[in-house]
Amino acid sequence: MRAEFPDFRLGNVLATSFTGTLSERHGNAVERIPTPQRLIDWLAVNGLAVDSCTTAQLDLARELRESIHAAATAAAIQDALPASAVHVINDRSAQGRAAAILTPEGKRRWRLSSASCVEDALSVIAADAISIIAGERDGKLALCASPTCQAAFFDTSRSRTRKWCDMNTCGNRQKKARFHANQRKNPRSAE
Numbered sequence: 001m002r003a004e005f006p007d008f009r010l011g012n013v014l015a016t017s018f019t020g021t022l023s024e025r026h027g028n029a030v031e032r033i034p035t036p037q038r039l040i041d042w043l044a045v046n047g048l049a050v051d052s053c054t055t056a057q058l059d060l061a062r063e064l065r066e067s068i069h070a071a072a073t074a075a076a077i078q079d080a081l082p083a084s085a086v087h088v089i090n091d092r093s094a095q096g097r098a099a100a101i102l103t104p105e106g107k108r109r110w111r112l113s114s115a116s117c118v119e120d121a122l123s124v125i126a127a128d129a130i131s132i133i134a135g136e137r138d139g140k141l142a143l144c145a146s147p148t149c150q151a152a153f154f155d156t157s158r159s160r161t162r163k164w165c166d167m168n169t170c171g172n173r174q175k176k177a178r179f180h181a182n183q184r185k186n187p188r189s190a191e
């Protein structure tokens with residue numbers, strides 16, 4: 001059943017992995033959380049397991065996602081943050097009751113107030129977005145160089161010169177396009 005839905009793109013940064021659940025925003029957009037169940041799946045993969053999700057909660061999640069995308073994009077190009085996006089992010093951050101828990105192994109885990117509380121999970125994502133947009137973490141917000149993507153991503157490379165949101169998708173596609181363009185120009189020098 002689930003194989004019919006597009007895969008998730010996993011990253012190291014919760015907030016931008018979340019905005020990545022809609023990809024190719026400037027091309028043929030791919031919605032990776034098309035149903036409440038897919039949001040449940042995504043949350044589970046990201047350490048925020050819930051046991052149910054309504055369509056209203058999915059709407060809240062998508063509203064938060066697009067708000068994070070808008071605010072992170074503005075931050076990446078050093079533009080003023082859109083007020084409506086800031087408002088949504090703050091609302092979601094304030095309306096959750098997730099607690100950070102230290103495990104015996106010394107790892108952090110999130111404990112939600114109840115297993116049906118998607119709002120708690122969204123508050124963790126909103127707080128993560130706030131910490132990267134506020135510049136509290138070691139890294140820099142940037143926009144993917146793929147014209148059909150332009151996703152905001154968090155560049156933690158030492159030189160801060162990463163160009164693609166994801167090397168395996170956008171980066172690879174660009175490399176292949178360049179390779180084919182070179183072959184057309186120079187058909188005999190194919191390597």
Ligand SMILES: [Zn+2]
Nearest residue numbers: 144149165170
């Ligand atoms: Zn990209």
